Amino acid sequence: MNCELLIPAAGSGRRMGSDRNKLLLPLLDKPILQWTIEAAIASSSISWIGVIGQPCDFADFKQIFVRLESPKPITLIQGGETRQESVSNGLKALPQTSKSVLIHDGARCLATPNLFDRCAEALQTYSGLIAAITVKDTIKIVHNRIVESTPDRHQLWAAQTPQGFSVKELKQAHLQAQELNWSVTDDAALFEKIGLPVQIVMGEETNLKITTPQDLAIAEFILRQRLQ
Numbered sequence: 001m002n003c004e005l006l007i008p009a010a011g012s013g014r015r016m017g018s019d020r021n022k023l024l025l026p027l028l029d030k031p032i033l034q035w036t037i038e039a040a041i042a043s044s045s046i047s048w049i050g051v052i053g054q055p056c057d058f059a060d061f062k063q064i065f066v067r068l069e070s071p072k073p074i075t076l077i078q079g080g081e082t083r084q085e086s087v088s089n090g091l092k093a094l095p096q097t098s099k100s101v102l103i104h105d106g107a108r109c110l111a112t113p114n115l116f117d118r119c120a121e122a123l124q125t126y127s128g129l130i131a132a133i134t135v136k137d138t139i140k141i142v143h144n145r146i147v148e149s150t151p152d153r154h155q156l157w158a159a160q161t162p163q164g165f166s167v168k169e170l171k172q173a174h175l176q177a178q179e180l181n182w183s184v185t186d187d188a189a190l191f192e193k194i195g196l197p198v199q200i201v202m203g204e205e206t207n208l209k210i211t212t213p214q215d216l217a218i219a220e221f222i223l224r225q226r227l228q
Contacts, residue, residue: 002047003120003164004098005040006090009033009053009061009106010079021057022210023106028223032210034064035109035223041070042113045120046102052077052090087187088174094167101170103187104162107210110222111162115204119164122201127166128191131203132157160203163188169196 009023023033030038033051040046049072051061058076065074077093079086087103094101100123104111115131122129135156141149165187173190176182184190188198206222208215 002045003100003102003123004048004050004094004167005043005046005102005104005116005162006050006052006077006087006094007033007036007040007104007106008079008083008086008090009051009057010083010086021053021060024057024060025216027109027210027216027219031060031064032109033061033106034068036104036106036111037064037068037070037074039109039111039113040104040116041068041072043116043120044113045117046072048072048095048098049074050077050090050093051075051106052079052086054079082183083186084174084177084184084190088178091167091171091174098167100164101167102162102164105209108161108207109210110204110219111160111207112204115207116162119162119201122199123164123166126164126197126199127169128164128188128196129199129201130163130186130188131160131207132200133160133203133205133207134158157200158203159186159188160207160209161186164201165191 024031027035040049053061077090080089102119119131135153135158139151139153139156140147173194176194177190191198210216210219
């Protein structure tokens with residue numbers, strides 16, 4: 001059930017009000033990225049970790065790796081100008097024997113080892129999947145601040161990461177995207193565009209993405225609860 005993990009980690013600090021990569025900001029006593037990698041190390045299913053970022057952050061990333069003393073190999077991979085290009089670079093850097101891969105945003109630092117394990121297990125059956133949770137709020141389709149429609153929320157899911165894929169098929173999807181100049185926000189969208197099914201794996205309510213200072217405060221509260 002072992003698979004590889006890619007962590008896009010070129011996060012901007014703009015919405016955090018920071019002038020540096022937000023994944024290097026402290027959460028309790030550790031950088032955000034360190035919490036993410038620790039969960040991956042604790043997962044019984046992940047055998048190799050690739051961290052995708054920009055060279056300007058590599059020195060700080062390496063310091064995190066040294067502190068972790070990981071029993072699993074961690075590889076630094078240079079990212080591209082977009083997330084899509086960065087993941088494509090990550091796929092090229094995977095071990096040659098890789099058959100399945102999980103892709104997890106570095107800013108989702110509260111994902112548990114159990115979530116990684118459940119997604120990796122599902123990859124034994126499905127070639128594409130995403131962690132997701134059901135939407136609780138009523139969602140409105142809006143144009144120019146005028147409500148146009150209200151979709152049935154029972155059919156709506158909020159996508160999270162990790163997302164998991166067959167390496168062969170995801171590489172093919174990225175190659176086709178480059179040829180046809182497609183631009184998407186996540187890898188599941190590439191699978192959808194070439195007609196491949198994407199399965200839902202139940203995510204975690206606490207698996208939030210750190211984007212704003214408010215998110216950081218919520219993450220600190222959740223971690224303190226876990227550490228009690």
